[in-house]
Amino acid sequence: MFNSLSDRLTSTFKNLRGRGRLSEADIDATVREIRRALLDADVAVPVVRQFTAAVRERALGAEVSGALNPAQQVVKIVNAELVEILGGQTRSLQLAKTPPTVIMLAGLQGAGKTTLAGKLALALKEQGHTPLLVAADLQRPNAVTQLSVVAERAGVPVFAPHPGNTSDADAETIIGDPVGVSRDGVAEARAKQHDVVIVDTAGRLGVDQVLMQQAADIRAAITPDEVLFVIDAMIGQDAVTTANAFAEGVDFTGVVLSKLDGDARGGAALSVAKVTGKPIMFASTGEKLTEFEVFHPDRMASRILD
Ligand code: GDP
Numbered sequence: 001m002f003n004s005l006s007d008r009l010t011s012t013f014k015n016l017r018g019r020g021r022l023s024e025a026d027i028d029a030t031v032r033e034i035r036r037a038l039l040d041a042d043v044a045v046p047v048v049r050q051f052t053a054a055v056r057e058r059a060l061g062a063e064v065s066g067a068l069n070p071a072q073q074v075v076k077i078v079n080a081e082l083v084e085i086l087g088g089q090t091r092s093l094q095l096a097k098t099p100p101t102v103i104m105l106a107g108l109q110g111a112g113k114t115t116l117a118g119k120l121a122l123a124l125k126e127q128g129h130t131p132l133l134v135a136a137d138l139q140r141p142n143a144v145t146q147l148s149v150v151a152e153r154a155g156v157p158v159f160a161p162h163p164g165n166t167s168d169a170d171a172e173t174i175i176g177d178p179v180g181v182s183r184d185g186v187a188e189a190r191a192k193q194h195d196v197v198i199v200d201t202a203g204r205l206g207v208d209q210v211l212m213q214q215a216a217d218i219r220a221a222i223t224p225d226e227v228l229f230v231i232d233a234m235i236g237q238d239a240v241t242t243a244n245a246f247a248e249g250v251d252f253t254g255v256v257l258s259k260l261d262g263d264a265r266g267g268a269a270l271s272v273a274k275v276t277g278k279p280i281m282f283a284s285t286g287e288k289l290t291e292f293e294v295f296h297p298d299r300m301a302s303r304i305l306d
Contacts, residue, residue, distance in 0.1 A: 001233065001266045002304045008037035009305060016071035027059045030074060042236040042267025047085060047274045054081050079301050085270060086297035091254060091279035096225045099195040102186055104222065106215050106250050107230035108242060109203035112258030112284050116230050117200045118150030119284060119292035124196050125156055132194035134185030135160040136178040136218060139202035147200050153289055159185040178202060182218045207242060212249030219250055227252040231268060233260050239268030240275050247276045258284035
Protein backbone atom coordinates (compact mmCIF):
# COMPACT_ATOMS: atom_id res chain seq x y z
CA MET A 1 0.00 0.00 0.00
CA PHE A 2 2.68 2.49 0.94
CA ASN A 3 5.51 1.38 -1.29
CA SER A 4 5.81 4.53 -3.31
CA LEU A 5 5.48 6.82 -0.28
CA SER A 6 8.05 4.73 1.57
CA ASP A 7 10.51 4.97 -1.31
CA ARG A 8 10.06 8.72 -1.63
CA LEU A 9 10.59 9.34 2.07
CA THR A 10 13.56 7.01 2.24
CA SER A 11 15.31 8.78 -0.61
CA THR A 12 14.60 12.15 1.01
CA PHE A 13 16.30 10.94 4.19
CA LYS A 14 19.17 9.47 2.20
CA ASN A 15 20.01 12.94 0.92
CA LEU A 16 20.60 14.03 4.51
CA ARG A 17 23.03 11.25 5.35
CA GLY A 18 26.53 12.28 6.30
CA ARG A 19 25.46 15.89 6.78
CA GLY A 20 26.41 18.01 9.74
CA ARG A 21 24.03 20.40 11.35
CA LEU A 22 21.07 21.18 9.08
CA SER A 23 20.43 24.78 8.15
CA GLU A 24 16.95 26.23 7.99
CA ALA A 25 17.22 26.04 4.20
CA ASP A 26 18.11 22.31 4.39
CA ILE A 27 15.12 21.69 6.62
CA ASP A 28 12.82 23.63 4.31
CA ALA A 29 14.04 21.66 1.30
CA THR A 30 13.47 18.39 3.16
CA VAL A 31 10.01 19.45 4.29
CA ARG A 32 9.15 20.38 0.69
CA GLU A 33 10.08 16.91 -0.46
CA ILE A 34 8.04 15.31 2.31
CA ARG A 35 5.09 17.52 1.33
CA ARG A 36 5.31 16.40 -2.30
CA ALA A 37 5.59 12.74 -1.31
CA LEU A 38 2.50 12.97 0.90
CA LEU A 39 0.45 14.85 -1.71
CA ASP A 40 1.43 12.31 -4.35
CA ALA A 41 0.28 9.55 -1.96
CA ASP A 42 -3.16 11.24 -1.92
CA VAL A 43 -2.97 12.41 1.67
CA ALA A 44 -5.57 15.13 2.25
CA VAL A 45 -4.22 18.65 1.82
CA PRO A 46 -5.04 19.92 5.35
CA VAL A 47 -3.38 16.86 6.85
CA VAL A 48 -0.27 17.42 4.72
CA ARG A 49 -0.18 21.04 5.82
CA GLN A 50 -0.38 20.19 9.52
CA PHE A 51 2.09 17.36 9.15
CA THR A 52 4.76 19.37 7.38
CA ALA A 53 4.35 22.37 9.69
CA ALA A 54 4.84 20.11 12.72
CA VAL A 55 7.88 18.39 11.19
CA ARG A 56 9.45 21.72 10.28
CA GLU A 57 8.91 23.17 13.73
CA ARG A 58 10.34 20.14 15.49
CA ALA A 59 13.29 19.85 13.11
CA LEU A 60 14.21 23.51 13.63
CA GLY A 61 13.99 23.13 17.38
CA ALA A 62 15.78 19.79 17.57
CA GLU A 63 18.86 19.55 19.73
CA VAL A 64 21.99 18.94 17.67
CA SER A 65 23.84 17.14 20.36
CA GLY A 66 23.07 13.57 21.31
CA ALA A 67 23.43 10.20 19.72
CA LEU A 68 21.44 10.93 16.59
CA ASN A 69 22.87 12.56 13.50
CA PRO A 70 20.69 15.11 11.66
CA ALA A 71 19.31 12.54 9.21
CA GLN A 72 18.32 10.18 12.01
CA GLN A 73 16.79 13.07 13.86
CA VAL A 74 14.58 13.96 10.91
CA VAL A 75 13.50 10.31 10.56
CA LYS A 76 12.64 10.26 14.25
CA ILE A 77 10.57 13.42 13.94
CA VAL A 78 8.74 12.21 10.82
CA ASN A 79 8.07 8.90 12.54
CA ALA A 80 6.61 10.63 15.59
CA GLU A 81 4.38 12.81 13.40
CA LEU A 82 3.21 9.81 11.38
CA VAL A 83 2.22 8.01 14.58
CA GLU A 84 0.40 11.17 15.61
CA ILE A 85 -1.65 11.54 12.40
CA LEU A 86 -2.45 7.84 12.50
CA GLY A 87 -4.10 8.36 15.86
CA GLY A 88 -1.30 7.99 18.41
CA GLN A 89 -2.21 5.14 20.69
CA THR A 90 -3.61 1.76 19.68
CA ARG A 91 -7.27 1.79 20.58
CA SER A 92 -8.89 -1.52 21.41
CA LEU A 93 -12.53 -2.48 21.25
CA GLN A 94 -14.63 -1.08 24.08
CA LEU A 95 -16.52 -3.98 25.61
CA ALA A 96 -19.76 -3.26 27.44
CA LYS A 97 -19.79 -3.72 31.21
CA THR A 98 -23.06 -5.58 30.84
CA PRO A 99 -23.07 -7.83 27.78
CA PRO A 100 -23.86 -7.90 24.99
CA THR A 101 -21.38 -5.46 23.52
CA VAL A 102 -23.17 -3.95 20.54
CA ILE A 103 -21.04 -3.16 17.49
CA MET A 104 -22.58 -1.45 14.49
CA LEU A 105 -20.85 -1.35 11.09
CA ALA A 106 -21.37 1.55 8.69
CA GLY A 107 -19.84 2.59 5.39
CA LEU A 108 -20.39 2.74 1.66
CA GLN A 109 -21.44 -0.27 -0.36
CA GLY A 110 -18.42 -2.33 -1.30
CA ALA A 111 -16.30 -0.84 1.49
CA GLY A 112 -15.87 -4.26 3.04
CA LYS A 113 -18.43 -4.20 5.88
CA THR A 114 -19.81 -7.70 5.41
CA THR A 115 -16.34 -9.18 5.11
CA LEU A 116 -15.28 -7.22 8.19
CA ALA A 117 -18.30 -8.54 10.11
CA GLY A 118 -17.01 -12.07 9.49
CA LYS A 119 -13.42 -11.16 10.33
CA LEU A 120 -14.35 -9.45 13.56
CA ALA A 121 -16.69 -12.30 14.55
CA LEU A 122 -13.98 -14.86 13.90
CA ALA A 123 -11.34 -12.91 15.83
CA LEU A 124 -13.72 -12.42 18.76
CA LYS A 125 -14.74 -16.07 18.72
CA GLU A 126 -11.09 -17.07 18.86
CA GLN A 127 -10.71 -14.87 21.93
CA GLY A 128 -13.50 -16.81 23.64
CA HIS A 129 -16.42 -14.50 22.85
CA THR A 130 -19.75 -15.71 21.50
CA PRO A 131 -20.65 -13.24 18.75
CA LEU A 132 -23.94 -13.04 16.88
CA LEU A 133 -24.09 -11.37 13.46
CA VAL A 134 -27.16 -9.35 12.55
CA ALA A 135 -28.09 -8.81 8.90
CA ALA A 136 -29.60 -5.33 8.81
CA ASP A 137 -28.51 -4.58 5.25
CA LEU A 138 -31.83 -5.06 3.52
CA GLN A 139 -30.93 -2.77 0.66
CA ARG A 140 -29.20 -5.23 -1.60
CA PRO A 141 -31.10 -8.39 -2.44
CA ASN A 142 -28.26 -10.75 -1.66
CA ALA A 143 -26.69 -8.93 1.28
CA VAL A 144 -28.38 -11.19 3.82
CA THR A 145 -27.23 -14.28 1.95
CA GLN A 146 -23.72 -12.86 1.77
CA LEU A 147 -23.59 -12.22 5.51
CA SER A 148 -24.89 -15.73 6.15
CA VAL A 149 -22.10 -17.18 4.03
CA VAL A 150 -19.52 -15.13 5.93
CA ALA A 151 -21.07 -16.19 9.27
CA GLU A 152 -20.86 -19.81 8.27
CA ARG A 153 -17.21 -19.43 7.30
CA ALA A 154 -16.53 -17.79 10.66
CA GLY A 155 -18.56 -20.46 12.45
CA VAL A 156 -20.87 -17.99 14.16
CA PRO A 157 -24.67 -17.69 14.05
CA VAL A 158 -26.52 -15.02 12.13
CA PHE A 159 -29.78 -13.28 12.89
CA ALA A 160 -31.56 -12.39 9.68
CA PRO A 161 -35.07 -11.43 8.63
CA HIS A 162 -34.99 -14.34 6.23
CA PRO A 163 -33.06 -17.63 6.20
CA GLY A 164 -29.85 -16.55 4.58
CA ASN A 165 -29.09 -19.81 2.90
CA THR A 166 -31.75 -19.54 0.23
CA SER A 167 -31.20 -18.53 -3.36
CA ASP A 168 -30.82 -14.90 -4.38
CA ALA A 169 -34.18 -15.03 -6.11
CA ASP A 170 -35.83 -15.86 -2.80
CA ALA A 171 -33.75 -13.30 -0.98
CA GLU A 172 -35.11 -10.62 -3.26
CA THR A 173 -38.46 -11.04 -1.61
CA ILE A 174 -37.04 -9.71 1.66
CA ILE A 175 -38.91 -6.71 2.75
CA GLY A 176 -38.17 -5.39 6.09
CA ASP A 177 -37.31 -2.67 8.38
CA PRO A 178 -33.58 -2.49 9.11
CA VAL A 179 -34.16 -0.63 12.37
CA GLY A 180 -36.56 -3.34 13.56
CA VAL A 181 -34.20 -6.11 12.49
CA SER A 182 -31.30 -4.44 14.31
CA ARG A 183 -33.33 -4.04 17.46
CA ASP A 184 -34.60 -7.64 17.29
CA GLY A 185 -31.07 -8.88 16.62
CA VAL A 186 -29.75 -7.20 19.75
CA ALA A 187 -32.69 -8.60 21.74
CA GLU A 188 -31.91 -12.06 20.35
CA ALA A 189 -28.26 -11.70 21.44
CA ARG A 190 -29.40 -10.77 24.92
CA ALA A 191 -31.90 -13.63 25.10
CA LYS A 192 -29.43 -16.23 23.82
CA GLN A 193 -26.57 -14.82 25.89
CA HIS A 194 -24.24 -13.85 23.07
CA ASP A 195 -21.72 -11.49 24.63
CA VAL A 196 -21.10 -9.54 21.40
CA VAL A 197 -23.50 -8.60 18.63
CA ILE A 198 -22.30 -7.20 15.30
CA VAL A 199 -24.87 -5.37 13.20
CA ASP A 200 -24.11 -5.10 9.47
CA THR A 201 -25.94 -2.15 7.92
CA ALA A 202 -26.66 -1.08 4.35
CA GLY A 203 -24.32 1.01 2.26
CA ARG A 204 -24.85 2.95 -0.95
CA LEU A 205 -22.45 3.62 -3.75
CA GLY A 206 -22.26 7.24 -2.68
CA VAL A 207 -23.18 9.11 0.44
CA ASP A 208 -26.90 9.88 0.49
CA GLN A 209 -29.41 11.25 2.92
CA VAL A 210 -31.62 8.16 3.10
CA LEU A 211 -28.64 5.95 3.93
CA MET A 212 -27.42 8.34 6.61
CA GLN A 213 -30.85 8.64 8.16
CA GLN A 214 -31.25 4.87 8.23
CA ALA A 215 -27.85 4.42 9.88
CA ALA A 216 -28.63 7.18 12.38
CA ASP A 217 -32.00 5.56 13.16
CA ILE A 218 -30.36 2.17 13.73
CA ARG A 219 -27.81 3.80 15.96
CA ALA A 220 -30.53 5.49 18.01
CA ALA A 221 -32.46 2.22 18.30
CA ILE A 222 -29.63 -0.03 19.48
CA THR A 223 -27.28 2.43 21.25
CA PRO A 224 -24.12 0.61 20.17
CA ASP A 225 -20.97 0.54 22.27
CA GLU A 226 -18.95 0.91 19.08
CA VAL A 227 -19.88 2.23 15.65
CA LEU A 228 -17.17 1.20 13.21
CA PHE A 229 -16.88 3.12 9.97
CA VAL A 230 -15.42 0.83 7.34
CA ILE A 231 -13.58 2.57 4.53
CA ASP A 232 -11.87 1.24 1.44
CA ALA A 233 -8.30 2.52 1.68
CA MET A 234 -8.09 2.53 -2.11
CA ILE A 235 -10.59 5.37 -2.62
CA GLY A 236 -7.96 8.07 -2.34
CA GLN A 237 -9.01 11.68 -1.91
CA ASP A 238 -12.71 10.77 -1.66
CA ALA A 239 -11.94 9.17 1.68
CA VAL A 240 -12.02 12.45 3.53
CA THR A 241 -15.39 13.61 2.14
CA THR A 242 -16.93 10.21 2.82
CA ALA A 243 -15.48 9.98 6.32
CA ASN A 244 -16.69 13.46 7.18
CA ALA A 245 -20.18 12.68 5.88
CA PHE A 246 -20.37 9.57 8.06
CA ALA A 247 -18.87 11.37 11.05
CA GLU A 248 -21.62 13.95 10.77
CA GLY A 249 -24.43 11.59 9.79
CA VAL A 250 -23.79 8.62 12.07
CA ASP A 251 -21.00 9.73 14.39
CA PHE A 252 -18.81 6.63 14.48
CA THR A 253 -16.45 5.71 17.31
CA GLY A 254 -13.69 4.13 15.24
CA VAL A 255 -12.43 3.50 11.73
CA VAL A 256 -11.63 0.25 9.97
CA LEU A 257 -9.39 0.54 6.92
CA SER A 258 -10.16 -2.17 4.42
CA LYS A 259 -8.22 -3.35 1.39
CA LEU A 260 -4.92 -2.24 2.84
CA ASP A 261 -3.43 -5.06 0.79
CA GLY A 262 -4.14 -3.07 -2.38
CA ASP A 263 -1.47 -1.17 -4.24
CA ALA A 264 -3.18 2.21 -4.16
CA ARG A 265 -1.36 5.18 -2.77
CA GLY A 266 -2.65 4.98 0.78
CA GLY A 267 -3.71 8.57 1.37
CA ALA A 268 -6.99 7.48 2.94
CA ALA A 269 -5.14 5.59 5.60
CA LEU A 270 -3.05 8.62 6.40
CA SER A 271 -5.88 11.16 6.39
CA VAL A 272 -8.95 9.68 8.00
CA ALA A 273 -7.90 9.54 11.64
CA LYS A 274 -6.60 13.09 11.63
CA VAL A 275 -9.52 14.57 9.70
CA THR A 276 -12.26 12.91 11.76
CA GLY A 277 -10.44 12.79 15.09
CA LYS A 278 -11.49 9.12 15.41
CA PRO A 279 -9.04 6.28 15.90
CA ILE A 280 -8.27 3.65 13.28
CA MET A 281 -8.97 0.44 15.15
CA PHE A 282 -8.58 -2.37 12.64
CA ALA A 283 -7.08 -3.04 9.25
CA SER A 284 -8.49 -5.46 6.73
CA THR A 285 -5.80 -6.85 4.49
CA GLY A 286 -7.41 -9.37 2.16
CA GLU A 287 -10.52 -11.31 1.26
CA LYS A 288 -9.86 -14.18 3.68
CA LEU A 289 -11.40 -13.92 7.13
CA THR A 290 -8.02 -14.25 8.79
CA GLU A 291 -6.58 -11.28 6.85
CA PHE A 292 -7.40 -8.83 9.57
CA GLU A 293 -5.40 -7.08 12.25
CA VAL A 294 -5.58 -4.63 15.10
CA PHE A 295 -4.26 -1.31 13.81
CA HIS A 296 -1.17 -0.06 15.61
CA PRO A 297 -0.25 3.52 14.59
CA ASP A 298 3.38 3.05 15.65
CA ARG A 299 3.83 -0.17 13.67
CA MET A 300 2.22 1.37 10.61
CA ALA A 301 4.53 4.38 10.84
CA SER A 302 7.57 2.08 11.11
CA ARG A 303 6.33 0.12 8.11
CA ILE A 304 6.10 3.30 6.07
CA LEU A 305 9.57 4.43 7.09
CA ASP A 306 11.18 1.01 6.84
P1 GDP B 1 -19.83 -4.26 1.83
O1 GDP B 1 -20.68 -3.92 0.64
O2 GDP B 1 -19.36 -3.03 2.54
O3 GDP B 1 -20.47 -5.23 2.76
O4 GDP B 1 -18.49 -4.93 1.25
P2 GDP B 1 -18.07 -6.46 1.13
O5 GDP B 1 -17.66 -6.99 2.45
O6 GDP B 1 -19.12 -7.20 0.39
O7 GDP B 1 -16.74 -6.33 0.25
C1 GDP B 1 -16.76 -5.88 -1.09
C2 GDP B 1 -15.68 -6.62 -1.88
O8 GDP B 1 -14.40 -6.30 -1.37
C3 GDP B 1 -15.80 -8.13 -1.78
O9 GDP B 1 -15.47 -8.68 -3.03
C4 GDP B 1 -14.76 -8.51 -0.73
O10 GDP B 1 -14.26 -9.82 -0.92
C5 GDP B 1 -13.70 -7.47 -0.98
N1 GDP B 1 -12.91 -7.16 0.23
C6 GDP B 1 -13.36 -6.85 1.46
N2 GDP B 1 -12.33 -6.58 2.30
C7 GDP B 1 -11.20 -6.71 1.58
C8 GDP B 1 -9.79 -6.55 1.88
O11 GDP B 1 -9.36 -6.20 2.99
N3 GDP B 1 -8.92 -6.75 0.84
C9 GDP B 1 -9.35 -7.12 -0.41
N4 GDP B 1 -8.43 -7.30 -1.36
N5 GDP B 1 -10.66 -7.27 -0.73
C10 GDP B 1 -11.57 -7.08 0.25
